[in-house]
Amino acid sequence: MSRKRSTIDRPAVMDRYLPYSRQNITEDDIRAVTEVLRSDWLTTGPKVEEFEQAVAEASGVKRAVAVANGTAALHTAMFGLNIGPGDEVIVPAITFAATANCVVYQGGTPVFADVDPDTLLLDPASVEKRITTRTKAIIAVDYAGQPCDYDALRQLAEESRASLVADACHALGARYKGALVGSLAKLSTFSFHPVKPITTAEGGMVTTNRDDLAERMRHFRNHGITTDHRQRELQGSWFYEMTDLGFNYRLSDLQCALGLSQLARLDGWMAQRQALARRYDEEFSKIPEVTPLVTRPEVEHAYHLYVIRLSANGLAKYRQEIFANLRAAGVGVNVHYIPVHLHPYYQRTFETRPGLCPKAELAYEQILSLPLFPAMTSSDVDDIVGVIAETVATFSGCGKDLEI
Numbered sequence: 001m002s003r004k005r006s007t008i009d010r011p012a013v014m015d016r017y018l019p020y021s022r023q024n025i026t027e028d029d030i031r032a033v034t035e036v037l038r039s040d041w042l043t044t045g046p047k048v049e050e051f052e053q054a055v056a057e058a059s060g061v062k063r064a065v066a067v068a069n070g071t072a073a074l075h076t077a078m079f080g081l082n083i084g085p086g087d088e089v090i091v092p093a094i095t096f097a098a099t100a101n102c103v104v105y106q107g108g109t110p111v112f113a114d115v116d117p118d119t120l121l122l123d124p125a126s127v128e129k130r131i132t133t134r135t136k137a138i139i140a141v142d143y144a145g146q147p148c149d150y151d152a153l154r155q156l157a158e159e160s161r162a163s164l165v166a167d168a169c170h171a172l173g174a175r176y177k178g179a180l181v182g183s184l185a186k187l188s189t190f191s192f193h194p195v196k197p198i199t200t201a202e203g204g205m206v207t208t209n210r211d212d213l214a215e216r217m218r219h220f221r222n223h224g225i226t227t228d229h230r231q232r233e234l235q236g237s238w239f240y241e242m243t244d245l246g247f248n249y250r251l252s253d254l255q256c257a258l259g260l261s262q263l264a265r266l267d268g269w270m271a272q273r274q275a276l277a278r279r280y281d282e283e284f285s286k287i288p289e290v291t292p293l294v295t296r297p298e299v300e301h302a303y304h305l306y307v308i309r310l311s312a313n314g315l316a317k318y319r320q321e322i323f324a325n326l327r328a329a330g331v332g333v334n335v336h337y338i339p340v341h342l343h344p345y346y347q348r349t350f351e352t353r354p355g356l357c358p359k360a361e362l363a364y365e366q367i368l369s370l371p372l373f374p375a376m377t378s379s380d381v382d383d384i385v386g387v388i389a390e391t392v393a394t395f396s397g398c399g400k401d402l403e404i
């Protein structure tokens with residue numbers, strides 16, 4: 001792909017728009033779904049168990065419970081841990097809103113902790129400060145696909161008798177000190193939205209080694225009923241009992257067949273994401289105004305996102321203009337995320353205010369997520385970096401003019 005050179009007021013332009021993320025669907029995926037369409041079970045059938053077992057294996061645990069989406073996975077996890085009114089659950093300020101919303105669904109109180117500015121991962125020191133006698137769980141978010149500091153978080157959870165949950169929606173396939181994401185917390189949640197590491201269109205999963213919790217969550221995703229339609233068919237019985245108030249959070253066999261087909265390509269995709277990220281890292285080492293997030297040596301990063309920070313001295317104050325310029329030039333930048341405690345709902349309902357998580361709030365002003373998905377090539381990366389270099393040069397100059 002070529003990039004048109006241009007002057008300062010007309011930045012270089014990509015010859016096609018690259019979004020920050022995009023699904024990858026093959027003929028095999030389509031065949032897998034159409035086979036299910038011709039079968040007896042469109043939902044609650046054998047593909048669900050097959051996909052659950054495959055994801056359990058891919059995350060190094062015994063059990064996996066498939067649900068309708070990643071948000072349902074988080075809600076199901078909170079139900080599994082019996083979170084309720086009066087309980088506090090610590091969540092990072094930088095995450096998708098669903099990480100905190102799931103606590104509220106159960107009547108609990110989300111407590112926002114700050115992040116490490118180098119990685120934007122939940123900072124154990126901030127978690128420690130937020131722990132009270134009401135703390136019942138800690139949700140670690142493997143932001144961008146990088147696993148959190150699980151040794152430190154596990155120790156804090158043990159000391160405070162809280163349950164550690166991983167929101168691993170970005171991180172299927174990643175590892176921490178050799179151990180697969182999905183096996184690092186009591187419960188781990190995944191999303192299979194089209195932008196995520198693998199997709200089922202909409203879909204989610206909770207993984208665990210705890211049989212009792214898996215059973216409880218399996219009932220929750222089916223109205224809180226003890227048997228599902230297929231189990232009753234197999235048993236030749238009509239009887240069922242509703243033992244808890246659950247939801248219909250089931251994932252269909254069509255979606256599970258797609259998930260199985262996608263999962264077979266996860267390792268290759270992750271290697272491609274890592275290679276593209278290395279290329280970005282190399283190129284940005286030549287551009288001092290742009291700093292990529294740090295990857296810790298003890299992790300294998302899944303690179304759901306590639307996130308840069310604009311330098312605080314000048315550039316960051318033009319983030320809005322830089323964002324608009326890059327979008328106009330065909331670079332589908334995004335911002336992950338607006339700190340959750342700053343959203344009007346949280347300010348209104350939980351009286352969270354700016355200043356609560358200063359590192360997250362500062363980072364939010366400076367970050368941009370760049371295009372990264374397996375179908376991209378290293379020359380796409382070079383083109384994107386070229387466009388960014390020119391845009392950055394434009395606004396660095398601007399900053400100097402203003403300072404004079």
Ligand SMILES: *Cc1c(COP(=O)(O)O)cnc(C)c1O
Pocket residue numbers: 069070071072095096098099141167169170191192193202203204
């Ligand atoms: C995508 C995502 C979710 C929600 O997943 P859905 O499948 O969209 O409901 C939750 N947490 C994080 C960190 C996510 O990225």
